[in-house]
Every structure is written in structure tokens, then in C-alpha cells.
Amino acid sequence: MKQKFPFSKDIDLAFKNDPPGLWMSAVPKGCIRLNSGYPEPALVPSKGIKEAVGRLLDEEQDLPLHYIGSPRIPALKKFIQQRMLKREAEISEEELLVTSGACQAIDLISRILLDGEAVVAIESPTYMEALEVFRNYTEHFMSVPTDANGLDTGRFEQMLADRKEQGRTLPRVLYTIPTFQNPTGTTMTPERREHVLKLAEQYDFLILEDDAYGELGFEEKPRLLKAMDANNRVLYVGSLSKVVAPGMRIGWVAGAEKLVTAMKWFKKDLDHPFAQATMASYIEGIDFDGHIKELTDAYRRKSSTMIAALKKFLPPTVSWYVPEGGYFVWVNVPGADTAKMLPQAYAAGVAYVPGRYFFLNQEEGTEFLRLSFSYANEQQIVKGIELLGQVIAANVEQKVE
Amino acid sequence: MKQKFPFSKDIDLAFKNDPPGLWMSAVPKGCIRLNSGYPEPALVPSKGIKEAVGRLLDEEQDLPLHYIGSPRIPALKKFIQQRMLKREAEISEEELLVTSGACQAIDLISRILLDGEAVVAIESPTYMEALEVFRNYTEHFMSVPTDANGLDTGRFEQMLADRKEQGRTLPRVLYTIPTFQNPTGTTMTPERREHVLKLAEQYDFLILEDDAYGELGFEEKPRLLKAMDANNRVLYVGSLSKVVAPGMRIGWVAGAEKLVTAMKWFKKDLDHPFAQATMASYIEGIDFDGHIKELTDAYRRKSSTMIAALKKFLPPTVSWYVPEGGYFVWVNVPGADTAKMLPQAYAAGVAYVPGRYFFLNQEEGTEFLRLSFSYANEQQIVKGIELLGQVIAANVEQKVE
Numbered sequence: 001m002k003q004k005f006p007f008s009k010d011i012d013l014a015f016k017n018d019p020p021g022l023w024m025s026a027v028p029k030g031c032i033r034l035n036s037g038y039p040e041p042a043l044v045p046s047k048g049i050k051e052a053v054g055r056l057l058d059e060e061q062d063l064p065l066h067y068i069g070s071p072r073i074p075a076l077k078k079f080i081q082q083r084m085l086k087r088e089a090e091i092s093e094e095e096l097l098v099t100s101g102a103c104q105a106i107d108l109i110s111r112i113l114l115d116g117e118a119v120v121a122i123e124s125p126t127y128m129e130a131l132e133v134f135r136n137y138t139e140h141f142m143s144v145p146t147d148a149n150g151l152d153t154g155r156f157e158q159m160l161a162d163r164k165e166q167g168r169t170l171p172r173v174l175y176t177i178p179t180f181q182n183p184t185g186t187t188m189t190p191e192r193r194e195h196v197l198k199l200a201e202q203y204d205f206l207i208l209e210d211d212a213y214g215e216l217g218f219e220e221k222p223r224l225l226k227a228m229d230a231n232n233r234v235l236y237v238g239s240l241s242k243v244v245a246p247g248m249r250i251g252w253v254a255g256a257e258k259l260v261t262a263m264k265w266f267k268k269d270l271d272h273p274f275a276q277a278t279m280a281s282y283i284e285g286i287d288f289d290g291h292i293k294e295l296t297d298a299y300r301r302k303s304s305t306m307i308a309a310l311k312k313f314l315p316p317t318v319s320w321y322v323p324e325g326g327y328f329v330w331v332n333v334p335g336a337d338t339a340k341m342l343p344q345a346y347a348a349g350v351a352y353v354p355g356r357y358f359f360l361n362q363e364e365g366t367e368f369l370r371l372s373f374s375y376a377n378e379q380q381i382v383k384g385i386e387l388l389g390q391v392i393a394a395n396v397e398q399k400v401e
Numbered sequence: 402m403k404q405k406f407p408f409s410k411d412i413d414l415a416f417k418n419d420p421p422g423l424w425m426s427a428v429p430k431g432c433i434r435l436n437s438g439y440p441e442p443a444l445v446p447s448k449g450i451k452e453a454v455g456r457l458l459d460e461e462q463d464l465p466l467h468y469i470g471s472p473r474i475p476a477l478k479k480f481i482q483q484r485m486l487k488r489e490a491e492i493s494e495e496e497l498l499v500t501s502g503a504c505q506a507i508d509l510i511s512r513i514l515l516d517g518e519a520v521v522a523i524e525s526p527t528y529m530e531a532l533e534v535f536r537n538y539t540e541h542f543m544s545v546p547t548d549a550n551g552l553d554t555g556r557f558e559q560m561l562a563d564r565k566e567q568g569r570t571l572p573r574v575l576y577t578i579p580t581f582q583n584p585t586g587t588t589m590t591p592e593r594r595e596h597v598l599k600l601a602e603q604y605d606f607l608i609l610e611d612d613a614y615g616e617l618g619f620e621e622k623p624r625l626l627k628a629m630d631a632n633n634r635v636l637y638v639g640s641l642s643k644v645v646a647p648g649m650r651i652g653w654v655a656g657a658e659k660l661v662t663a664m665k666w667f668k669k670d671l672d673h674p675f676a677q678a679t680m681a682s683y684i685e686g687i688d689f690d691g692h693i694k695e696l697t698d699a700y701r702r703k704s705s706t707m708i709a710a711l712k713k714f715l716p717p718t719v720s721w722y723v724p725e726g727g728y729f730v731w732v733n734v735p736g737a738d739t740a741k742m743l744p745q746a747y748a749a750g751v752a753y754v755p756g757r758y759f760f761l762n763q764e765e766g767t768e769f770l771r772l773s774f775s776y777a778n779e780q781q782i783v784k785g786i787e788l789l790g791q792v793i794a795a796n797v798e799q800k801v802e
Contacts, residue, residue, distance in 0.1 A: 044463035053454040062445035065646035100501065100673065136667060245466035247674035266537060272501065273648035275676060 027351045032384035035351040036375040037182065037327055040302075043295055044245050045282070052282035060277070069273025072280035073098075079283050080238065080252050087214070088227035089236065091254040097263055100272055101249040102212055102239040106130050106175075108263040109208055109235055109253065110137045113173055121171035121205070123151050125330075125358030125365060127182045130175055130210065142171050143360045148321055150188030151176055153195040160203045173206045173235075179222050180213035180326025183358045183370035187222055187324055197225065200233045212239045213326035215292050218300040221325075232256045240279065242327065242374075243295060250279045299327070299374065302381060306373040309382045313389030315396060327374035330355075335396045338369040344395070350387040428752045433785035436752040437776035438583065438728055441703075444696055445646050446683070453683035461678070470674025473681035474499075480684050481639065481653050488615070489628035490637065492655040498664055501673055502650040503613050503640040507531050507576075509664040510609055510636055510654060511538045514574055522572035522606070524552050526731075526759030526766060528583045531576055531611065543572050544761045549722055551589030552577055554596040561604045574607045574636075580623050581614035581727025584759045584771035588623055588725055598626065601634045613640045614727035616693055619701040622726075633657045641680065643728065643775075644696060651680045700728070703774040703782060710783045714790030716797060728775035731756075736797045739770040745796070751788040 027035060056064055056072065064070035077096060084091050099105040114120065114137035122131060124143040134141070144159065145152045163170055174196070178188040188196070200207050209225040226236035235255035240248065249272065253263060306329055307322055320331045331352075339354040355368025371388075373381055428436060457465055457473070465471035478497060485492050500506040515521065515538035523532060525544040535542070545560065546553045564571055575597070579589040589597070601608050610626040627637035636656035641649065650673065654664060707730055708723055721732045732753075740755040756769025772789075774782055 038467050041463040044466045046458045046462045046466055049466065050455055050458040054451055057447045057451040061447045062442040062646070065445045065447055065450065065648040066439050067642075067647045069648055241468075245463070245675070246468045247466040247470055247678075249673050249675070272650050272673060272676065274646070274650070274679075275673065277648075278675075 028346050031346055031349055031351040032380045032387070033351050033375050034371045034373075034381070034384045034388070035353045037372050038246060038375045039242060039295075040298065040375055040377065042377075043298060045286075045291075046245075048282055048286060049245065049248070049278065052278050052285060055285065056277055056281040064274050064277035067271075067273060069271070070277030070280065072284070073273065073276050075284065076250075076276055076280040079280070079288075080254075083215075083288075084224075084226070084236075084238070084254060087221060087224050089224050089229075089254070091226075091236075092257070094257045095254055095260050097253050097260050097267065098271075098276060099251045099253060099267070100275075101241055101246070102210065102237050102251040103129060103133060104249075104267075105237040105239075105251050105253040106133050106208065106210070107136075108266055109173070109237070109259075110134055111266050112259060112262045113206065114138050117169065118172040119169050121156070121174040122360065123176055123181070124360065125183055125355065125368070126175065126360075127177060127210065128357050131360065134175070140169070141360050144174075146181070146184060146186065148186055150178055150181060150184075150186045150192060151196060153192045153199065156196070157199055160199060164203070170203050171205045173208055174200065175208045175210065176225075177210045177212070178225055179211060180216060180323060180328075182213070182326070183328050183353070183355075184321055184330040185323030185326050185328040186321050186330070190223065193223065193225055193228060197228055197231075197233070201231055205233075207234045209234050209236045211236060212242055214238070215243050216296055216299055216327070217325035218296055218303065219324060226254060235259065243292060244279065244282065248275050248279055250275060296325070299325075302373040302378055303329070305378045306371065306381050306385060309385035313386045315389070315393055317396065318392060327372050329371045329373065331369050331371055333367055333369065333392055333396060335367065336392065337366050339366070341391060341395050345388060345391045348387045348391050350384040350391070352388065429747050432747055432750055432752040433781045433788070434752050434776050435772045435774075435782070435785045435789070436754045438773050439647060439776045440643060440696075441699065441776055441778065443778075444699060446687075446692075447646075449683055449687060450646065450649070450679065453679050453686060456686065457678055457682040465675050465678035468672075468674060470672070471678030471681065473685070474674065474677050476685065477651075477677055477681040480681070480689075481655075484616075484689075485625075485627070485637075485639070485655060488622060488625050490625050490630075490655070492627075492637075493658070495658045496655055496661050498654050498661050498668065499672075499677060500652045500654060500668070501676075502642055502647070503611065503638050503652040504530060504534060505650075505668075506638040506640075506652050506654040507534050507609065507611070508537075509667055510574070510638070510660075511535055512667050513660060513663045514607065515539050518570065519573040520570050522557070522575040523761065524577055524582070525761065526584055526756065526769070527576065527761075528578060528611065529758050532761065535576070541570070542761050545575075547582070547585060547587065549587055551579055551582060551585075551587045551593060552597060554593045554600065557597070558600055561600060565604070571604050572606045574609055575601065576609045576611065577626075578611045578613070579626055580612060581617060581724060581729075583614070583727070584729050584754070584756070585722055585731040586724030586727050586729040587722050587731070591624065594624065594626055594629060598629055598631075598634070602632055606634075608635045610635050610637045612637060613643055615639070616644050617697055617700055617728070618726035619697055619704065620725060627655060636660065644693060645680065645683065649676050649680055651676060697726070700726075700775060703779055704730070706779045707772065707774040707782050707786060710786035714787045716790070716794055718797065719793060728773050730772045730774065732770050732772055734768050734770065734793055734797060736768070737793065738767050738796075740767070742792060742796050746789060746792045749788045749792050751785040751792070753789065 118138045119140040120134050121142040123146050144156045226234045239251040317334050320329050339356050353370040355365030356362035359365040519539045520541040521535050522543040524547050545557045627635045640652040719734050721730050754771040756766030757763035760766040
């Protein structure tokens with residue numbers, strides 16, 4: 001069969017990266033999944049969702065199954081506004097767009113802000129799926145170092161100043177996960193938050209604040225960049241994936257009305273009335289603060305378990321950041337090649353994500369790996385870290401101490 | 402608050418058209434909705450969906466609520482492949498992508514095929530929401546006339562030849578709804594189907610075959626362009642919106658593997674595991690052919706009722722195409738301005754869609770309107786047409802006969 005197409009250029013462009021997710025599905029059955037950034041199965045409210053669908057369809061019959069959707073959907077918007085207000089960000093209805101998960105929000109933001117000339121500043125390391133979305137729009141990135149306190153705004157300022165002096169294109173947008181970051185689990189300090197907002201004003205860029213984990217603080221929830229955003233430069237992206245269920249795909253973007261209106265344009269018929277109505281019905285049936293407390297209690301405990309196991313089972317050269325929320329522990333294994341080590345870990349019965357997948361320049365991630373304490377249970381976490389300790393010990397030259 | 406953005410060009414671009422749907426929500430309460438392209442409420446299986454969700458979550462618990470989703474999802478793909486095979490189109494798994502409704506499919510196709518230089522050939526009139534999606538990518542269209550037998554391929558050939566002779570850009574893709582078209586309800590003849598496929602080969606364009614209504618033939622289902630597509634030039638877009646529930650947003654695209662793979666790229670995390678799993682669960686619980694028969698029996702009856710009412714109540718100058726399937730009747734009202742007439746129809750208690758919304762050059766639609774027999778019940782249809790007849794009579798100069 002002939003396969004001649006006139007548009008080879010565009011199509012080749014779309015193939016420029018490896019398909020994401022492919023390497024993640026390779027985890028052998030039976031492996032302890034310290035790789036998965038999924039909520040713990042027992043914490044996904046499948047019963048609550050079932051009841052929510054029952055209530056919704058009993059009360060509204062076909063309504064939520066049409067395009068226009070359920071009269072409950074406005075309640076979902078109001079709920080999101082209230083959650084944000086609780087965190088000191090007042091968002092009007094016009095400044096809010098409900099999306100099919102955070103990824104659609106990031107995609108819509110990219111659509112309206114990016115073209116092939118645009119430069120996106122990203123954290124190094126960063127959330128790889130977001131990076132893949134940006135790469136559909138531009139190949140120009142500015143990779144900004146992070147440390148235990150999140151984005152290194154001092155280095156960022158220097159990089160911006162250098163770029164300006166050299167006459168190079170300044171970033172159009174900074175993509176940051178300031179709170180309980182993926183993959184590092186770190187959180188930006190209040191001082192750095194102030195600093196990065198100042199830089200946005202000074203160097204005229206927007207900030208995409210990805211707050212997927214923001215509700216999951218073990219002790220406190222840091223102040224949102226969006227709550228400090230006097231000049232309306234922050235596009236806040238939220239999600240119920242980590243706190244209710246990822247498969248429901250409910251996220252949102254909150255930002256300047258002009259930008260959000262432009263996004264609504266592209267979103268158009270890509271809405272999901274049934275999913276949104278189901279979520280609205282689920283939320284009305286529960287005490288959401290109580291639900292969040294249940295989650296943070298569980299994840300705090302699991303995080304502590306993982307940190308204790310790391311101390312117990314990992315060689316002393318290995319180090320990590322202790323998270324104050326979220327799902328992840330970022331581990332540095334000096335001397336290792338964590339991508340090459342992965343098949344051994346699989347064989348031993350434990351899965352993690354090699355650090356390279358979180359870097360624009362993948363080499364920088366060679367000695368790092370991401371662990372997640374969200375999906376596995378505590379017993380699995382301890383066993384998994386023990387197995388990981390053995391694999392690392394076999395891979396890294398140990399100093400005898 | 403300062404509202405300064407560095408990207409005014411891109412954002413202004415996004416505002417180039419009126420937001421779609423706005424004018425549709427203006428229908429006053431209590432109006433008989435002959436405007437709505439929705440399935441009849443009684444034919445939307447809300448009980449079946451509720452049971453499907455119950456079965457799904459009882460059996461799989463949290464699985465369908467994660468990103469990866471339910472083990473049932475492959476069954477949805479297989480089901481789609483079987484439906485297409487029944488209509489003589491053999492589609493491999495690699496050639497199939499499940500989307501969030503037909504609109505996401507059209508958007509993904511646009512993303513990989515269109516740039517600002519691309520020309521899209523469209524039927525005149527055509528499905529306005531598709532036109533809006535294309536307009537996010539290009540401003541260049543070629544509007545091809547239609548008649549009672551769908552796309553006028555003879556005129557199309559002449560237009561293509563003229564363009565070629567004049568050295569103008571040829572279309573990159575033709576967007577067509579060959580079967581039970583929206584808004585006209587017409588169906589392309591087999592001869593024209595052969596012809597348009599030949600033209601695609603000769604003038605090197607692809608065909609986007611939108612088959613949203615294809616399952617809803619009152620007597621027979623015409624052969625798909627995709628089933629006649631020897632050179633793999635057809636990108637077929639299907640949907641369960643019209644035959645199950647629009648709010649579930651389950652559609653798909655079937656086409657050349659290379660193109661579908663490129664689309665998978667852009668789709669990435671825009672999947673809807675819960676919606677797909679729910680649909681898979683719904684389908685496994687029913688006799689789908691029986692379900693389709695129930696729908697076509699109902700819509701055949703409602704279509705006949707509408708046509709009979711049109712004959713009875715409309716002035717003799719008014720004419721229409723008699724549909725053989727689908728949801729719509731396309732009505733020509735010589736001497737009327739159907740957009741200006743709409744407030745009177747609303748006041749009388751009946752809603753339709755003015756023809757202008759289906760044309761690139763809206764003026765061409767002045768004397769047309771679209772009626773739908775899908776949403777209203779038979780009693781409402783008769784009453785609605787009676788009211789419409791009165792409004793038209795009051796608007797159009799009548800010849801005394």
C-alpha cells in the first residue's frame with residue numbers, strides 16, 4: 001500500500017522525542033513499585049465515586065451525559081475557588097478554567113504562549129511530562145538549577161542577567177513546581193518565592209505554578225505564588241489527581257482573565273461534562289478537609305517509613321532530601337548510573353525512576369533516582385528500600401568506614 | 402492591577418472568532434428545542450451507565466481511577482475495531498486512537514496536518530464546531546458546494562483544476578461528513594465517494610471523514626470512505642456521542658499508522674481512563690446492534706413526524722432535504738433572514754439554528770435553517786413545526802395560490 005504524504009516535515013517533528021510512559025510500563029509484575037507517582041490504591045475513593053455516579057444519575061438522569069452537562073458543574077468551579085481562597089488566592093469565575101487534568105492545563109497554556117521561538121525556563125530536574133508537552137511547541141529551554149530549597153533564584157537571576165547582556169532571548173515563561181516538587185520533593189522558601197516574582201516583573205516573563213501536590217503538606221501548606229502575585233504574572237495549575245483520583249482527570253488553570261479566556265477558546269469541545277459532574281457529586285458528599293487530613297496523615301507516615309528505611313538500608317554515601325509533603329524522595333547515589341542499574345533493581349524486585357528522565361540534559365541525572373512513597377504500602381516500602389540498598393551496594397564502590 | 406503581557410499577538414489571534422456555543426445557550430426556557438443536536442433524553446442510557454460504573458468499580462476498585470486505567474480499555478478498542486469491520490473497514494490497533502470525542506480527534510488531526518499556510522477544503526454548509534477548530538490553525542479555506550447528494554464533487558474537481566492552473570495552494574485536507582451530514586442530513590452517493598477519493602489521489606490531499614451519524618441510518622448504512630480507501634488517504638473520525646452519550650466524550654480516529662502515531666504524541670496525558678473504562682463496561686453489558694436498532698427505529702419515526710409536520714404547516718415556498726439517517730433536516734426559506742427571524746421564533750416558543758452558522762461566508766446561510774428531530778419528542782416536534790410555520794408565514798411574503 002502506498003504511503004505517500006505531503007506533510008512529512010510536520011509529522012517528523014512530532015516524532016522528535018521518545019514516547020513518554022513507554023519505559024514506565026516496562027516494570028515487571030510483582031516488582032515493588034517505588035516508581036509510581038500514583039496515589040495509594042486504598043486512598044482512591046472508588047466507593048465514593050461509585051456513590052457519586054449513582055446519586056448523580058438518579059437525580060439528573062441524562063443531564064450529565066449531554067454536552068452541556070450537569071447543573072452540578074458550577075459547584076465544582078465554586079469548590080475550586082473556595083480551595084484556592086483558603087490558600088489566600090482569590091480567583092474570579094472568569095479567571096478559572098477547569099481542564100482534563102493538569103496536563104491539559106499545561107498544554108493549553110503552551111498553546112497560547114509558546115511558538116517555535118519561545119524560551120521556557122524549567123527547573124532542573126523537573127516533571128518530565130510537562131517537559132514533553134513544552135517540546136511539542138518549542139525546542140528552546142533554559143534549565144535552572146535547584147537545591148534543597150527548590151529553584152535557585154540567585155542562579156536564575158544571574159542566568160537572566162547574562163542572557164540579557166548577551167542579547168539572547170529571555171524566557172517567556174518559567175515552569176515551576178514550587179511546593180513538594182516532582183521529582184525532588186523540595187519546597188521553595190518564602191524568600192525565593194518573593195525573589196522569583198520580582199524576577200518575573202524585571203525580566204518580563206510569566207510563571208506557570210504547578211501545584212499538583214500543594215494540598216499534601218505534612219505540616220503546613222506553603223503560601224502559593226499565585227497568592228503573592230500582585231502583577232498577575234502567575235498562571236496557577238491545580239489538580240484533583242493527587243488528592244482524589246488521577247483517572248478522573250480534573251485539573252484547572254487560574255490566571256489573568258485575558259489568558260484564561262484565550263485558553264477557553266482552544267478548549268472548546270474538549271470538556272468532560274460527565275467527569276466534571278461526577279467530581280462535583282463526589283465532593284458534595286464528603287468532608288474535603290477531613291479527606292485531605294486522612295491523605296496527609298497516611299503520606300506523612302509513609303514518607304517517614306521510607307526515610308527511616310533509607311537510613312537503615314542505604315550505603316552512607318547515598319543522600320536524599322527529606323520531603324515535607326507530596327509523593328517523592330529524590331536520592332543521590334554518587335558513582336552510580338541509575339539507568340543502567342534499573343534492570344538489576346527490577347530483577348531484585350523493586351522499581352524506581354532513573355534521574356535522567358527528569359533532566360533536559362539527561363546526563364545530569366545519572367547519579368539520581370526518584371522514589372515514591374505514595375503507591376506502595378508501608379511493608380512494601382521497607383522491603384523495597386532494603387532491596388534497593390542491596391542493588392546499590394552491589395553497584396557502587398563502597399568506602400570501608 | 403497592571404495587565405501587561407509580552408505576547409499580545411498570539412493572544413489576539415485566539416480571539417479572532419466569536420466564542421462558539423454562546424448563541425446556543427440563549428434559547429429561552431420552555432422553547433421547543435428543534436435546535437439541539439443532542440440525543441433524545443429518553444434514549445441516553447443513564448441507567449445503563451450507572452450500572453456500568455457500579456460493575457466497573459465493584460470489580461476493579463481503584464484501577465480505572467488511575468492514569469493507566471482499567472484492563473477493560475483494550476475491550477473498548479476492540480469494540481471500535483469490530484464496529485468498523487462490520488462496515489468493511491479493517492483497522493489495526495496501531496491505526497486507531499481513542500479520543501475525547503470527535504472534536505479532540507479533529508483537533509489532533511489539525512495539529513499534525515495544519516499550519517498557517519494550509520488550505521482546508523470544507524463542505525458548504527458544514528459542521529460549525531469543526532470549522533472553529535480548523536480556524537485555530539489556519540485562515541485558509543476552500544468552501545465546496547453541496548446539494549441533495551452531498552459534496553458536489555464535479556464542482557470540487559473544477560475548483561481544484563482552477564486553483565492548480567492559477568498556481569494557488571491546493572488543499573491539504575478535505576473535511577467531509579459524507580453520511581447524514583450536519584447540518585443538511587444529506588448523504589454522498591457511491592459515485593461521488595469514488596470520485597472524491599480519486600480527486601484526493603490526483604490532487605494529493607487527505608480526507609477527514611467525519612462519521613458521527615453513520616450508525617444512524619434509517620434503512621441502510623452507506624459504505625464508508627474509509628472502506629474504499631485503497632491509498633490510505635482517509636482519516637476516519639467516529640464517535641459514540643450520538644449513539645450512547647455525548648457527555649461521555651468517546652470518539653476515535655482511524656487512519657494511516659504514521660499519522661495516528663503522530664497524534665498519539667500530542668494526546669499523551671489527555672486520555673480519560675475513567676470515561677473509557679465506563680464506556681467499555683457499558684458496552685459489555687448490552688446488545689449493541691439491538692441498541693442501534695432501538696435508536697434508528699426512534700429517529701426514523703421522529704424524522705417522519707417532522708417531515709409530515711413540515712408538509713402540513715410550512716408555506717409551499719419552503720423546501721427541505723428528506724434525511725435517510727442522522728439527526729437533522731435542512732430547510733430553505735426563500736426570502737427569509739433566519740437569523741433575524743430567530744427572536745420571533747423564540748417568542749413563539751420554538752428554537753432552530755439559523756443557517757448562517759454553518760457557512761464560512763455566513764451570508765450564504767441567510768435563507769436556511771437547521772432543524773433537529775433528535776432531542777424533542779414527537780408531540781413537541783409537531784407543535785414546534787406548527788409554531789415555526791406561523792413565524793415563517795409572518796416573515797415571508799406569501800404568493801396567494
